[in-house]
Amino acid sequence: MTEHRPEVTYNDALKKTALYELHAELGGRLIPFAGYELPIQYDGVLAEHHATREAAGLFDVSHMKIVDVSSIGSSDVGETLELIAPGGLTTLGDNRLRYSMLTNDAGGIVDDVIFTRMANQFRLVLNASRAEIGLEYLDASLGNQVTFRPRHDLALISIQGPKAVGVLQKHDPAVADLSFMEAGLINFGQTECDISRSGYTGEDGFEIAMPIDEAEQIVRLLLLDKTLKPAGLGARDTLRLEAGLCLYGNELNESTTPVEANLSWTIPKRRRQDQRFPGATTICSQLERGTERTRVGVTASGKRPIRDGAQLFNENNQMVGLITSGGYSPTTGKPVAMGYIDVPYANEDNDLTAVVRGKKIGCTVAPLPFVQHRYKRSK
Numbered sequence: 001m002t003e004h005r006p007e008v009t010y011n012d013a014l015k016k017t018a019l020y021e022l023h024a025e026l027g028g029r030l031i032p033f034a035g036y037e038l039p040i041q042y043d044g045v046l047a048e049h050h051a052t053r054e055a056a057g058l059f060d061v062s063h064m065k066i067v068d069v070s071s072i073g074s075s076d077v078g079e080t081l082e083l084i085a086p087g088g089l090t091t092l093g094d095n096r097l098r099y100s101m102l103t104n105d106a107g108g109i110v111d112d113v114i115f116t117r118m119a120n121q122f123r124l125v126l127n128a129s130r131a132e133i134g135l136e137y138l139d140a141s142l143g144n145q146v147t148f149r150p151r152h153d154l155a156l157i158s159i160q161g162p163k164a165v166g167v168l169q170k171h172d173p174a175v176a177d178l179s180f181m182e183a184g185l186i187n188f189g190q191t192e193c194d195i196s197r198s199g200y201t202g203e204d205g206f207e208i209a210m211p212i213d214e215a216e217q218i219v220r221l222l223l224l225d226k227t228l229k230p231a232g233l234g235a236r237d238t239l240r241l242e243a244g245l246c247l248y249g250n251e252l253n254e255s256t257t258p259v260e261a262n263l264s265w266t267i268p269k270r271r272r273q274d275q276r277f278p279g280a281t282t283i284c285s286q287l288e289r290g291t292e293r294t295r296v297g298v299t300a301s302g303k304r305p306i307r308d309g310a311q312l313f314n315e316n317n318q319m320v321g322l323i324t325s326g327g328y329s330p331t332t333g334k335p336v337a338m339g340y341i342d343v344p345y346a347n348e349d350n351d352l353t354a355v356v357r358g359k360k361i362g363c364t365v366a367p368l369p370f371v372q373h374r375y376k377r378s379k
Helices: 020-025 045-054 077-081 128-142 164-169 173-177 212-222 233-242 269-274 280-289
Strands: 029-033 036-041 056-060 065-071 097-103 109-118 121-126 146-150 154-160 183-188 191-196 205-211 228-230 293-300 311-313 319-329 334-342 351-356 359-366
Touching: 020 029, 020 036, 020 212, 036 045, 036 233, 045 056, 045 228, 045 233, 056 164, 056 233, 065 077, 065 128, 077 121, 077 146, 097 128, 109 128, 121 128, 128 146, 154 164, 154 212, 164 173, 164 205, 173 183, 183 212, 191 212, 205 212, 233 319, 233 334, 293 319, 293 351, 319 351, 334 359
Parallel strands: 056 228
Antiparallel strands: 029 036, 056 154, 065 121, 065 146, 097 109, 109 121, 154 205, 183 191, 191 205, 293 334, 293 359, 311 319, 311 351, 319 334, 351 359
């Protein structure tokens, strides 16, 4: 008996990842996202969310842009990249990751990026929706100092959840020795892949870059472990919202600074002093004097979610904030949101009113994250 594979209908206007046909075979509901056709869910957002929080979920994140950056000449590529990012990159050790961002001259965020030092080069992972803009920005800013190699030959998956390490240990026991934001290698048979202990769900987890022509075979092998469930964009979004993590285009954009976004922790003291990055005057002034608005968590008093775009009002009916992400939190069992609020009204437990489709909903400023992170930190 031969296995029946469902017919796959292609939308030529959208890009496909190496796992496209597998998504369809597994019953994934495919939608357009950042120029790609990707699964929003398989068995349902709630089921996939809980599977990731309680066991392990597998996400296709191949739409993210992987770019390897090397110096032209003998200069340190980390020092060069610090000309466009406020993070501490020269001090980053080999096989270590750092979350930072590309900033513009006004201090706004061009993209938020994961930087990994790999021997004599850096690997950058850019957001899919900002990939071309980010590459153009890198080339315009540093094109005569570094070389860029977009890794079209790689697929990228993310395995998240408390049992993720157990799933991967069966293939390579050494992965258990990695700590959060550390990179290494993992072997699937004769295929060597890059792996990092990282992710965007708040859970312990891993991201794996693998040869694109072997990606489907490797993912099929991984999914033989029934602890691991395929998960789509819907669960990825509810997980990152509970974890209080920013989404570019919602919390982050070219008009929002890292300080306003409550990401000041990504800018070390040395970078605040040298100010050798775009927008340093604005960003460092905000670090010293504060901002007019700030990113906060918000919880609703009822069961109705407060979605992005909802306006927030104080007791005098003055608009004091705007929701940027919101929805039902499967883990806490209540609606949660993030947004920007004028600083005088941003204190925790401050009561406000959200207007959703003309209806008023009581809400409260809440601490982030809504669900505590469970990363495996180094001892």
